[in-house]
Amino acid sequence: MNAPLPASSAPAVDAAELELFRDNVIRFFAGNVEPHYEQWEKGGKFPASLYTDMGANGLLCVDMPEQYGGAGAPFEFSMVVLEEAARMGFLALASNLSVHSDIAAPYILHLGTEFQRQKYLPKMASGECIGAIGMSEPGAGSDLQGIKTSALPDGEGGYVINGSKTFITNGQHAGVVVLATKTDPKTGAKGTTLFTFDTSLPGFKRGRNLDKIGLHSADTSELFFDNVKISADEVLGRVGGGFGHLVDELPRERLALAVTAVGHAQGALEKTIKYTMERKAFGNPIASFQNTRFELAKCKTDVEVHRAFVEKCSAQYALGKLDVPTAAMVKLSTTEMEGRVTDACLQLFGGYGYMTEYPISRYWADARIQRIYGGTSEIMKEVIARSLVGR
Template sequence: MAVHRDLFDETHEDFRSSFRAFVQAEIVPNHEKWEAAGRVDKSMFLAAGAQGFLGMAVPEEYGGLGVDDFRYNVIISEELQRANVIGSGMCITLHNDIVLPYLLSATNEEQRARWLPGFVTGEIMGAISMTEPGAGSDLASVRTTAIRDGDHYVVNGSKTFVTNGLNCDLVIVAAKTDPEERHRGLSLIVVEDATPGFSRGRHLRKIGLKSQDTAELFFDEARVPADNLLGEPGTGFATLMANLAQERMALSVSAITGARAVLDWTIDYCREREAFGQRLSSFQNTKFELAEMLTATEVAQVYVDYLVRRHLAGDLDAEDAAKAKWWTTDLQQDVVNRCLQLHGGYGFMEEYPVARAFLDARVQTIYAGTNEIMKEIIGRSIDAPDKRARR
């Protein structure tokens, strides 16, 4: 497409070539099998670690590359979307984009030495659990508790919709260390695999992203070492808010890349497919549909790249991340739906990539805070004096 991007340099493009080759060798041939199984083989994750695609931002003293450059995360997301295997690759993006920042920003030296090397090699796959059966976007309403008992916290409660829930080796759990408080009672504690009292529930079956394992987690008097607490008790809500901006930025990258990939496939299809003796792309309605979608995706790409630069400069705030998240994921829904329509009956067949993209994309407006919540975040900032001054 025509939009000019100067976001990446030669080193980034070399990384892209390497990761693209990894996707073609390790993920694409197995994607169908993993979709049917509902989870990926962890050997792929270990291979990603061996080739340097996990924990790039981890400092060198813990085995990482020490490259704190979100553009590498962007490239991974883009290549997974373009190959239409985002479900099988989400274990990588969740690990790098969402879980790792907590272990870089909220850990002490002992915790970093204990967990980060495994995060780089793939021997430790991470997950984060916030959502509960009775508490979604309202984190202050979390009911899972972690009560201090000597050298341990005793964790009780349940979580649902946990990405990497089956395959993970450790999970960051949002829990109340002070159940009498709302925001100030929330803490983050790391629960490791094989912790007594920690169990995995149902393997949740989804309409899309089928190869990405999603599960329920249960904590029944689970005794977790006090040394596994991230930061100080009661700081969990602030830590979550500080890291959610990157999570939403990552989803925006995935959404705009997914939209543009589907549009590319559809343009090719319309150039090749004929109806009434002429190519679909020659009909005025098709031209107008493609023109609208092409314009919208290129404008959104420029905005997303602008916010990536802001993030690299440490200047991405929650409101801007919320704007990008809701706009790009809504746009993705619109583009995928319209592209499916242009495919006609073939768009309803799973063997066509647009059909799978349609199913995989649907959750984008829901997770990391629904788009309605994103608009609430933006709306609250409109009359804030500091925001008015910045505009």
């Protein structure tokens, strides 16, 4: 039986406090991330010490209850960390932090027993234990009902896990994986069970750090499970209830992606405005040309319209009222907008936009994955359509 979730003591959002926190986030990223980001991009992952530094500065699991190591702040504070990382051009970091603080940790908080919460959450808040989500497999991406990784009874009260996962963000550093398995392969979605998987268990192996066209410093890995024995104490939620649990947690995951999409598009626009005011053609700043001005106006409008939708959805989530179809709408609309804006911004840089030495090229390349992970745009459309006209 899961322990009851503690009542939140977080106060209502104070705008002044939120902006003060934002300033602290920006200062941390400017001093501790910006000087090293290029090196981390080339190396393919962040140092584990970055997480402990962020934990020490109160930037991980920000809205986690204080009894589990968090700050007990309102949800919006956690979103500011993602928004500013994305805006400043660190989308790989925003992606990793989202998985750690805004997906893996809430799964454990909402579904876990008190044993699981105490075992993992304080160390996740401090950055000592990095969280990951083990869903996708070589043959099962959007169709999670098709996963093959099994967790079968070992005859001694526990389970034996076999299988593999791929495209796992934080895979190289993860200390705990919220792992989706089949405990009853014959019953489809009803046979899906989640586990809190401790990566120190014998039989677990990390595969290669996958090479991607963007988000280079976000370690993305294969994971392998070979007859791994795991205690029944690590079952997360209900045995056979995993698919329903996944659906319940989707709104926060997709809202977090929407927040990063708006922040990322805003950052690309800021850099483009600065460039067009400095860059000259035919003796004049290119910002003086009508086409440039109209493109910037379109981008700004696109960003602000979607920011308003995100703020509405954030308010709904804070009240426990953000449903799956609306979360799909905000994820679909913002990530498609992000693609439009970063592409338009790169175009305004001309040939320099295609050069990797200009940050706009990274904004453009990094943005592409946002329409794929967390549910592709096509899956989002199907989720929305089903809420309107059924299957």
